[in-house]
Amino acid sequence: MKIAVDAMGGDHAPEVVVDGALQAARDLGLEIMLVGRRGAVQAELDKYDTAGLALTLHHASQVIEMDEHPAAAVKAKKDSSMVVGMDLVKRREADAFFTAGNSGGALAAALFRLGRIRGIQRPALSTIFPSQTPQSFCFLLDIGANADCKPQYLLQFAIMGSLYAERVLGVPNPRVAIVSNGEEEGKGNQLVQDTVPLLKASALNFVGNAEGKDVPWGLADVVVTDGFTGNVIIKLSEGVSKFLLDVLKAEITSRSVSKVGALLAKPAFDAVSRRLDYREFGGAPLLGVDGVVIIGHGRSDALAIRNGVHVAARTVENGVLDAIKQGIARYE
């Protein structure tokens, strides 16, 4: 199994990416193809003892930065680590590509170089969202690839998400819900109202509408929405969590008794942080493109990178791509 890794992608690249990729090579016995500027990547590699690891370095002279316009950057930077990495998958030299870089860039590069799976109308960006399900998370998509969607897109997102949850996340017969502004059938904007009949008629385990409050509450294993709403959901969750914790922190430091309390309660706080920690999951797939592409968080540290590479390997092992190719016909 060969996993190409974008050595230049993420806020702390290439340092933490090389560190994490080496951990993956060592712990998981994977062959890692590091893609990026030879000098910068080699300088990082020189810090480690890489003897016995299956490791190659693929030079790419350019980098797509986090704040660049995705489609324009991909077109302008044909020798970027993002594009070169996708090409390794395209030529089947790599089984999968992992990047913690610009997710819009990854989407554009994947569409540009790998194209869509036949029959899939739009690819979707996904994420692992903390939730009170038995597995402690749900799989949420689309989180930003398609701001405007058609019902058929959402049905396909649901099918792809369900297959991924079953095969890679180990959720049997995943419960699928659609985000809406009310639990009752009939609630929803026009898009939701037009999509629900498709979901009900499909072979999916569709459990109905999920209100905003239900998403973290474990109602469903796979939660489907348009990329506009999905993006608002993930960013609002981040904002609300940070707001709550910041206000709590400010209150605690303004009270000396509370400060002692906070110190004693720290293990509990740490456990909560772990529950919300994206590093555990490492990455989530770009579904619908003709190749395995896993996108990690821009803030990824070495552990997150290692786990993200692992997610890529599991996605390949479990034949998600073929499952989607066959599943689109079976479920629709």
Add this chain to the structure above:
Amino acid sequence: MKIAVDAMGGDHAPEVVVDGALQAARDLGLEIMLVGRRGAVQAELDKYDTAGLALTLHHASQVIEMDEHPAAAVKAKKDSSMVVGMDLVKRREADAFFTAGNSGGALAAALFRLGRIRGIQRPALSTIFPSQTPQSFCFLLDIGANADCKPQYLLQFAIMGSLYAERVLGVPNPRVAIVSNGEEEGKGNQLVQDTVPLLKASALNFVGNAEGKDVPWGLADVVVTDGFTGNVIIKLSEGVSKFLLDVLKAEITSRSVSKVGALLAKPAFDAVSRRLDYREFGGAPLLGVDGVVIIGHGRSDALAIRNGVHVAARTVENGVLDAIKQGIARYE
């Protein structure tokens, strides 16, 4: 000043509604018109010494329950407290109506009995949302009246929200933002992209796009969105907050040292809860209908009801209705 109060509206009606309304009558010197089943409301009134309070009881034999279909219930229950209360405003016997009941029902009853302000295409439901602004909240609309919107609706929501924030919430020259899936101009679904030019061309203090994470982060005083996204925002915030606090609670009670810490940190937790407490605000207006209608939280306690009645009085005092009538022409 006469405020009609839906004595039957809310999870704890009529008990807490009567209690809160009497507090408003006493503290604020308002004339309160309690609307509801005579027997039930009188039984509550009998618990208090109401001597010297300006208080009337208006019988309404029916109640629109929290889980009823709004439009159908309003049509079927012409003698419901919701409809009778709106009629008091319609006939100018009351200056405003406050209800903590079914908000969809209030919307339907208001549209049915009061109608829209001339020139307003759609009314909007609003809320006070905790945020790091100088005033510690922002004003968010629409939160559910219109699942599908046109650009013109959103412009009008922005105008109404801005006028309300300025006149009732005391925010000078309110900063207006629109919810989007990216801060940069050009980001957004089709609706947002079509609305931004209208907001820019208006006389509003438009500050641009707000991502989900910016909403609690104080970027804007008035945040505009369609009723589908707005509903997801408020319900998700509720879900995420509850999730975080529940996980924290579970972690704390599983550790005895943390338990002591939590006890010491309790004042800080309480302060955070106060920051998120809807009771402080009491209610938010249904904007765009031809009458002052304030909607409180279904879970309102007596303090929230009292404050909600106060919001109604301030909305009347500050001439919001006339301001909107004139403002629509001025801002568009």
